Amino acid sequence: LLPTLIIVGRPNVGKSALFNRLIRRREALVYNTPDDHVTRDIRQGLAKLGDLRFTVLDSAGLETEATSGSILHRTATLTANVLSKTQFALFLIDVRAGVHPLDLEVGKWLRKHAPGIKPIVAMNKCESLCDGSDAIAEAISEARTLGFGDPIAISAETGLGMTVLYETLRPLL
Numbered sequence: 001l002l003p004t005l006i007i008v009g010r011p012n013v014g015k016s017a018l019f020n021r022l023i024r025r026r027e028a029l030v031y032n033t034p035d036d037h038v039t040r041d042i043r044q045g046l047a048k049l050g051d052l053r054f055t056v057l058d059s060a061g062l063e064t065e066a067t068s069g070s071i072l073h074r075t076a077t078l079t080a081n082v083l084s085k086t087q088f089a090l091f092l093i094d095v096r097a098g099v100h101p102l103d104l105e106v107g108k109w110l111r112k113h114a115p116g117i118k119p120i121v122a123m124n125k126c127e128s129l130c131d132g133s134d135a136i137a138e139a140i141s142e143a144r145t146l147g148f149g150d151p152i153a154i155s156a157e158t159g160l161g162m163t164v165l166y167e168t169l170r171p172l173l
């Protein structure tokens, strides 16, 4: 049985872009959480990252909650069906936006529904920042305010930071 990593984050941070990169051309299954009154699709795929193999989930359902502003509500089914089978979470934010109010909601949601999971914060879209610049240092200290430790810098679009992601996940998986 492979370990499971869920990608969480507010809309448009690049969750699906990262999911697609991790699964490449392998087809993703779509799960409809069965007893959910607001049916949500969770895409599941086999991720390959170097020699790591794990199940990856694209939590599109969280987007609905975040978009509706009711992220803390009506998540019982998602919690039971998905988070209970998930050992690891990657919490994506958009480095260009910094820490957005909805990122704080996602953080609250995780603390409430997955207290046993310490998410890895990943600042996505980092290809837009010059490496070694003040901007990245500022982004890192801002991302730390989410309370989940040091973030990693990635770009789902260009593949920047996939080695760092690998090195972060390898001791855990």
Ligand code: GDP
Residues within 6 Å of the ligand: 009, 010, 011, 012, 013, 014, 015, 016, 017, 018, 124, 125, 126, 127, 128, 154, 155, 156, 157, 158
């Ligand atoms: P989701 O809503 O979190 O699943 O986000 P998507 O994967 O749909 O991406 C939202 C938008 O951000 C799309 O226009 C993507 O092309 C763009 N995007 C995703 N990853 C990156 C990245 O690493 N860099 C840049 N510049 N754009 C990205």
Ligand code: MG
Residues within 6 Å of the ligand: 015, 016, 017, 060
């Ligand atoms: Mg998406």
